Amino acid sequence: MVITRGFSGRGRPAGQYSGRVPPGQHLVSDFPVLTAGPTPRTHLEHWSLSLRDAERDLTVLSWADFEALPQSEMTTDIHCVTKWTKLDTVWRGVTVDDLLKGAGLTNPPGRFVTAECDGGYTTNLPVADLIDGKAMVATHFGGDPLTPAHGGPARLLVPHLYFWKSAKWVRGLHFCDRDHPGFWESLGYHVYGDPWREQRYTGDA
Amino acid sequence: MTSAALLPLRWRTATVIARRPETPHVATLVLDVPGWPGHKAGQHVDLRLTAADGYEAQRSYSIASANDGTAVAITVERVADGEVSPFLLDDVRVSDDLELRGPIGGYFVWSLEDGNPLLLIAGGSGVAPMMSILRARAQALKPPAARLLYSSRDQASIIYRDELDGMTAATDGPRILYTLTRERPVVWSGALGRVDRVMLERIGFPPTDDPLAYVCGPTPFVEQVAADLVALGYAEERIRTERFGPTGAN
Ligand SMILES: Cc1cc2nc3c(=O)[nH]c(=O)nc-3n(C[C@H](O)[C@H](O)[C@H](O)COP(=O)(O)OP(=O)(O)OC[C@H]3O[C@@H](n4cnc5c(N)ncnc54)[C@H](O)[C@@H]3O)c2cc1C
Numbered sequence: 514m515v516i517t518r519g520f521s522g523r524g525r526p527a528g529q530y531s532g533r534v535p536p537g538q539h540l541v542s543d544f545p546v547l548t549a550g551p552t553p554r555t556h557l558e559h560w561s562l563s564l565r566d567a568e569r570d571l572t573v574l575s576w577a578d579f580e581a582l583p584q585s586e587m588t589t590d591i592h593c594v595t596k597w598t599k600l601d602t603v604w605r606g607v608t609v610d611d612l613l614k615g616a617g618l619t620n621p622p623g624r625f626v627t628a629e630c631d632g633g634y635t636t637n638l639p640v641a642d643l644i645d646g647k648a649m650v651a652t653h654f655g656g657d658p659l660t661p662a663h664g665g666p667a668r669l670l671v672p673h674l675y676f677w678k679s680a681k682w683v684r685g686l687h688f689c690d691r692d693h694p695g696f697w698e699s700l701g702y703h704v705y706g707d708p709w710r711e712q713r714y715t716g717d718a
Numbered sequence: 719m720t721s722a723a724l725l726p727l728r729w730r731t732a733t734v735i736a737r738r739p740e741t742p743h744v745a746t747l748v749l750d751v752p753g754w755p756g757h758k759a760g761q762h763v764d765l766r767l768t769a770a771d772g773y774e775a776q777r778s779y780s781i782a783s784a785n786d787g788t789a790v791a792i793t794v795e796r797v798a799d800g801e802v803s804p805f806l807l808d809d810v811r812v813s814d815d816l817e818l819r820g821p822i823g824g825y826f827v828w829s830l831e832d833g834n835p836l837l838l839i840a841g842g843s844g845v846a847p848m849m850s851i852l853r854a855r856a857q858a859l860k861p862p863a864a865r866l867l868y869s870s871r872d873q874a875s876i877i878y879r880d881e882l883d884g885m886t887a888a889t890d891g892p893r894i895l896y897t898l899t900r901e902r903p904v905v906w907s908g909a910l911g912r913v914d915r916v917m918l919e920r921i922g923f924p925p926t927d928d929p930l931a932y933v934c935g936p937t938p939f940v941e942q943v944a945a946d947l948v949a950l951g952y953a954e955e956r957i958r959t960e961r962f963g964p965t966g967a968n
Contacts (some may be wrong), residue, residue, distance in 0.1 A: 517767040524849070595778060714726070
């Protein structure tokens with residue numbers, strides 16, 4: 514450990530929250546944005562969400578189809594690899610469990626998922642991290658429709674991983690049996706991204 | 719996609735070898751990083767500060783220097799109530815050690831092979847990675863055409879002013895348009911007000927030239943500029959953005 518001369522730091526989270534802030538993170542009250550390029554804007558009438566496996570579309574949902582699925586609410590902390598953590602964010606959407614059920618699937622059709630998004634962004638996740646209520650495709654934040662800058666109309670929400678995994682503008686979940694590194698993962702970011710183990714970059718334990 | 723970006727990153731101890739005030743609220747720190755593997759223009763480092771009781775704070779800073787041996791420059795702007803930036807500006811001295819790792823980032827990067835005309839649009843300290851790009855470009859024998867549109871609060875807040883003006887004066891130098899959002903000088907050849915489509919058309923390239931655009935600054939600035947570029951006909955996949963900071967309330 515290298516002590517920084519003169520640095521005492523004042524960002525220690527108030528005691529009650531300290532157990533909720535992963536190492537290297539600090540609390541914010543606003544909601545920063547991190548995106549590689551311009552913000553895509555998709556009109557709802559052109560929006561669809563597909564679930565695919567290696568061969569075919571398992572289901573393609575229009576906005577109306579999506580809205581007709583059971584809606585769930587999730588209150589959760591989120592952690593961005595650029596070092597901010599935001600507590601108690603409130604989301605609404607459809608859990609991946611309900612998406613699979615809606616497509617008539619009892620088991621996920623693969624061990625990994627590549628989330629595919631408007632603008633060409635992709636991210637990879639183990640299916641185990643998406644099911645059993647761990648993740649949703651979210652359309653509302655804090656009670657309001659998700660703004661385009663934050664991934665609207667719909668983004669993936671996988672709050673227990675660094676937030677780049679919660680892909681904005683999601684349009685497809687592609688199930689497969691091998692893990693294919695996505696956009697940031699091919700550019701040096703960690704393939705899994707657990708904030709509690711500080712898995713920021715390739716090679717972090 | 720460089721393979722270098724996929725090597726594990728480890729924390730290194732760097733030594734501050736120079737400290738240069740740039741504006742009343744901005745300073746550059748030049749760090750000597752033994753074993754530095756080199757970087758591409760546009761990449762950043764993560765700094766880690768550690769208090770005596772083990773408390774750590776990490777922040778990202780863009781590399782402002784071109785690839786230059788083991789010297790790495792960062793340019794820090796004061797966030798008034800910030801934890802790390804005031805410390806870096808007020809308390810860090812030459813010969814202090816700081817921990818960092820990098821280079822990080824494989825998308826908001828530029829190298830000569832990217833070719834094509836280069837349009838850089840910066841707000842405030844978002845000029846730091848642009849400076850790395852312009853410095854790298856200045857080392858090239860046949861650099862691509864480049865233009866910089868750079869928004870500052872007032873004249874006193876323009877970072878790297880002398881060096882930028884020097885670059886413009888050089889053969890093959892970039893064309894630069896400054897704009898000021900909070901000052902209207904009596905004598906001023908730049909633009910006034912926030913970056914808008916008129917300014918982008920004045921300094922930019924026609925989209926048919928297939929320009930490569932880099933936009934960096936505060937989040938609302940980047941959102942607006944990137945949307946304007948798309949509206950002007952720039953290809954989305956040729957617009958690379960880096961957002962430095964929070965959005966304000968949302
Ligand atoms: C990839 C990347 C590259 C960056 N490069 C640079 C760089 O080259 N130069 C540079 O100066 N900064 C850069 N930043 C921002 C930097 O990482 C810090 O966020 C910044 O220095 C503020 O840290 P702080 O500890 O002083 O403030 P904090 O203690 O983190 O924040 C204090 C308060 O200020 C607000 N705040 C935080 N950051 C900003 C900001 N950037 N602008 C306005 N308000 C803010 C917070 O919401 C909070 O209310 C970069 C960020 C990223 C993600």
